[in-house]
Amino acid sequence: MNLKMNKFWLLLIVSVFFSACFNDLNVTPLDEDEVTSAVVYDNPAAYKQVLAKLYAGLAVSGQQGPAGQPDISGIDEGFSTYLRQYWKAQELTTDEAVIAWNDGNIHDYEDQDWDANNEFVTAMYNRIFYQISLTNEFLRETTDAKLDERDVDAATRTDIGFFRAEARFLRALSYFHALDMFRNVPFVTEEDAVGSFFPEQGSASEVFAFVESELLAVQDQLVEPMGNEYGRADRAAAWMLLAKLYLNAEVYIGEARYTDVVTYTKQIIDAGYTLDPNYDHLFLADNNTAAGIIFPVLFDGVNTKTWGGMTFITHAAVGGSMDPVAFGLDGGWGGIRTTKALVEKFPSTAGGSSVVEPNPGNTTYPLLTLAGSFQGWDPASTTTVLASVNNDSTYEAYFYFADANTEIKFTDGNGWDTNWGDTGADGTLDAGGDNIVVADAGFYRVRADIANLTYSVEATNWGLIGSATPGGWDNDTDMTYDETEGAWVIQSDLVEGEVKFRANDDWALNYGDTGADALLSEGGDNIFIPATGNYIIKLFLDAPDHTYSIELASFDARSMFYTDGQNLEIQDVSQFTDGYAITKFRNVTSDGTIGSDLTFPDTDFPMFRLADAHLMYAEAVLRGGGGGDVATALAYINEVRARAYGGPSGNISEADLDLDFILDERAREFYWECHRRTDLVRFGQFSNGTYVWPLKGGVLEGAPVAETFDVFPIPASDIGANPNLTQNAGY
Numbered sequence: 001m002n003l004k005m006n007k008f009w010l011l012l013i014v015s016v017f018f019s020a021c022f023n024d025l026n027v028t029p030l031d032e033d034e035v036t037s038a039v040v041y042d043n044p045a046a047y048k049q050v051l052a053k054l055y056a057g058l059a060v061s062g063q064q065g066p067a068g069q070p071d072i073s074g075i076d077e078g079f080s081t082y083l084r085q086y087w088k089a090q091e092l093t094t095d096e097a098v099i100a101w102n103d104g105n106i107h108d109y110e111d112q113d114w115d116a117n118n119e120f121v122t123a124m125y126n127r128i129f130y131q132i133s134l135t136n137e138f139l140r141e142t143t144d145a146k147l148d149e150r151d152v153d154a155a156t157r158t159d160i161g162f163f164r165a166e167a168r169f170l171r172a173l174s175y176f177h178a179l180d181m182f183r184n185v186p187f188v189t190e191e192d193a194v195g196s197f198f199p200e201q202g203s204a205s206e207v208f209a210f211v212e213s214e215l216l217a218v219q220d221q222l223v224e225p226m227g228n229e230y231g232r233a234d235r236a237a238a239w240m241l242l243a244k245l246y247l248n249a250e251v252y253i254g255e256a257r258y259t260d261v262v263t264y265t266k267q268i269i270d271a272g273y274t275l276d277p278n279y280d281h282l283f284l285a286d287n288n289t290a291a292g293i294i295f296p297v298l299f300d301g302v303n304t305k306t307w308g309g310m311t312f313i314t315h316a317a318v319g320g321s322m323d324p325v326a327f328g329l330d331g332g333w334g335g336i337r338t339t340k341a342l343v344e345k346f347p348s349t350a351g352g353s354s355v356v357e358p359n360p361g362n363t364t365y366p367l368l369t370l371a372g373s374f375q376g377w378d379p380a381s382t383t384t385v386l387a388s389v390n391n392d393s394t395y396e397a398y399f400y401f402a403d404a405n406t407e408i409k410f411t412d413g414n415g416w417d418t419n420w421g422d423t424g425a426d427g428t429l430d431a432g433g434d435n436i437v438v439a440d441a442g443f444y445r446v447r448a449d450i451a452n453l454t455y456s457v458e459a460t461n462w463g464l465i466g467s468a469t470p471g472g473w474d475n476d477t478d479m480t481y482d483e484t485e486g487a488w489v490i491q492s493d494l495v496e497g498e499v500k501f502r503a504n505d506d507w508a509l510n511y512g513d514t515g516a517d518a519l520l521s522e523g524g525d526n527i528f529i530p531a532t533g534n535y536i537i538k539l540f541l542d543a544p545d546h547t548y549s550i551e552l553a554s555f556d557a558r559s560m561f562y563t564d565g566q567n568l569e570i571q572d573v574s575q576f577t578d579g580y581a582i583t584k585f586r587n588v589t590s591d592g593t594i595g596s597d598l599t600f601p602d603t604d605f606p607m608f609r610l611a612d613a614h615l616m617y618a619e620a621v622l623r624g625g626g627g628g629d630v631a632t633a634l635a636y637i638n639e640v641r642a643r644a645y646g647g648p649s650g651n652i653s654e655a656d657l658d659l660d661f662i663l664d665e666r667a668r669e670f671y672w673e674c675h676r677r678t679d680l681v682r683f684g685q686f687s688n689g690t691y692v693w694p695l696k697g698g699v700l701e702g703a704p705v706a707e708t709f710d711v712f713p714i715p716a717s718d719i720g721a722n723p724n725l726t727q728n729a730g731y
Helices: 008-013 045-058 082-092 107-111 121-138 144-149 153-184 204-218 237-247 249-253 259-269 279-282 309-316 610-622 630-646 660-669 678-682 716-721
Strands: 295-299 354-356 367-372 385-387 395-402 405-412 419-421 437-438 442-449 454-458 462-465 480-482 485-492 497-503 508-510 528-530 533-540 547-554 605-609
Touching: 045 121, 045 153, 082 107, 082 121, 082 309, 082 678, 082 716, 121 153, 144 204, 153 204, 153 237, 204 237, 204 249, 237 249, 237 259, 237 295, 237 605, 237 610, 249 678, 279 605, 367 395, 385 442, 437 454, 462 485, 485 497, 485 508, 528 547, 605 610, 610 630, 610 660, 630 660, 660 678
Parallel strands: none
Antiparallel strands: 295 605, 354 547, 367 385, 367 405, 385 395, 395 442, 405 419, 405 437, 442 454, 462 497, 480 485, 485 533, 497 508, 497 528, 533 547
C-alpha cells in the first residue's frame, strides 16, 4: 500500500553524522573511522541526501532506525525525537492532553511546575539546537566558494540553491520554536566558525528579527506553493511561518504585527490550496494525498522507523477497551488522552449525534380504552388507551385523529360491557351514551374522570420555546406532527440555552424535564441545550410517561473522542480510563487499509495546514490587522466549520465571532497538532489567566500558576556550561 515509497523520504536510507558526513556511502574514507565532508560531497547526490537528513531531524531519533546511534544524549532515545518532545511541550502543558506514565518528571508538564532541571525541557532544547547545528553545517558546505572548490556543475548548483533556501527555512522553524518556548537563546549561524566557543545569547527581539529576515530572504528562493516534492518546504510554508511569527509578535517583542498576518495568510489562501472535504483524512495513513496540508513531518512504516514521532502519538493514544487493530496498530501503549475542558468545547461528545435519548418510563399504569372510528371501533386494542398516572379515577392520553368528525367512546376493559359516551354533547359522560364527535382532524389531549363522569377533548399544536430558540422566550418555534413517528418534530438551529415544550402558543399547557431524566412533567424544569448547533428534537406524547429526544442533525465531526469505558473526569492521571481517549491519528488509510507496518505508522504529522491560515486571518482582523475585513474573516471561519459539520448548519454569525470564539475554535480544529500552548500564551490564558483545566497547577480541578511558566527555562546544564547565558526570569 505504501503511497510514499517513491517520495522524498526514500533518501533516508542514507545515514548522516552530526558533522554532515556519511558513514555508509560507497566512498573511500581517510581512515576506517572517519568520513570527511570533502569526500562526501564528491558525490553530487550527497547534497540532497544531507537535505533529507535535515528534514528527518524533525522525525527520527538518530542514525539508525528505530533506535541506535542517537542524535542527542541525556534521555532515552525513543523520547528524544524532535516531534515527540515538541508534542509533549505543546500539548501536555495544556487542556488538550494528559499522560498516564511516570517517566522521569513528565508530570511537571501537566502540573505546570517544571524547573531548569526538567529532562524533557532539556531534551526539547537540545533537539532544537542540534537541528540548528545540522542546518548551519549544511549551509557552510554549500556556499559558492565550496561549490567552486568542488567544480559543481550548473544544474546541480541550481538544485542546491533550492536546497539552501529549504535549509534556511528549517533553521528558521527551529529558531521560531526556540523563541516561542525559551525566548532568549544561544544564537549561532553558519557564519560562526566550527569549534569550541561560548555562543552569545540572542534576545527575543534579535531572534525574532533573524527568523523574520531569513524567511523574507528565502521566500522567493523557494519553489512556488505546491510546486515541491511532497514533504519539502515551498513558499507557502515560509508564509505560514511568517504568519505564525507575526501573530505572536506582541507576545515575543511587544509589537503588534497583525496587518502582516493578514497579508501572509491571504497569500496562502489565494495560492490554490483547498480544504480537504474530509477532516479525518488529514490524520490517516494516506494523508499525503489529503488536500490542505502545507508542511508535514513525514513518517513511513518502512523507511522512517522511530519510537518517537507518530509512533508515539498513535500508540500512546490507544488503551482501555480500544481495539488497536482498528487504528492499524499492533498494540496500544495506554498513555495519552484529554481533559473535559477540551471535550466540553464540542456540542456532542459521545462519537454520535444523540444528546438526549427518549425514556419509555412506567408502562404499568391503570388503563382506560378509547375506541372509535379512528381505530376500527375495537375495544380490545392495547394501543389506544388512557392512563391514570396517579392511580385514581382520572385518565389522560394524546391521540391523533386524521379525519374530521371522528367518533369515539370510552370503554372499561376489552369489550363493550362498560362504556361511556355523551348523550346531549354537554361534556358529561353517560353510561352507554352517544358517540362523542370530534369535528376537526388534529392532535388532541383527551382526559376522562370516571368518578365524576366528566371528560375533555382539547386540540393541541406544539412548539418549542426558550432562550436557545430563534424566538427566545417570547415566541414559539412551531413543531410538526409526524404520524409515522408518532411524535412532534422540529429541526432548528439552536444556541446554548434552555427550552420547553408549549401547546397552542400559551403557557396553560407546557412540559419541562424535572430531574433531567428525559421524562416530561407538566410545568417542569427547563431543558438544557448544551451548545450551538442544528438540532432535531422530537416530542413523544403517545405513552403515559411523556418523553422526548434531542439529537444534532449535523454535529462537529472533529469531535473524535472514545468514551466506552472512559471517565470524563480525571481522578487518577495514571489510569488511562480517566479522561476521554482521542481517535484523531490512525495508521489506516481513507479506504480502511492498514498502513505498511503495524508498529511504525505511515501517518504524517501536519505541522502547517490551510485551515490555520483561515483562523489566523480571522484572529488578526479581530485584533486590528489592516488589509482584511470581518465579513471575509467570517466566511473563512464558516468554510472550516462547514467541513466539520458537513454543511452550513455549523455556521456562525458575525455576532458570534470574537476572540473567545477563535480560541475555542482553534482548540476544536487543531487539538493535538502542537498549537495549543502557543495559543493559550497569546490569549493570556496559559499560566495565570482566568481559564483553568484539570491538573493545571497540580490540583485536580485546576488552578492558575505564575506567569513565569509562559516561557520554559534555559536548561541548567547549558546555564552552567555557558557563561554568556542568563536564565529566564523566575527560574
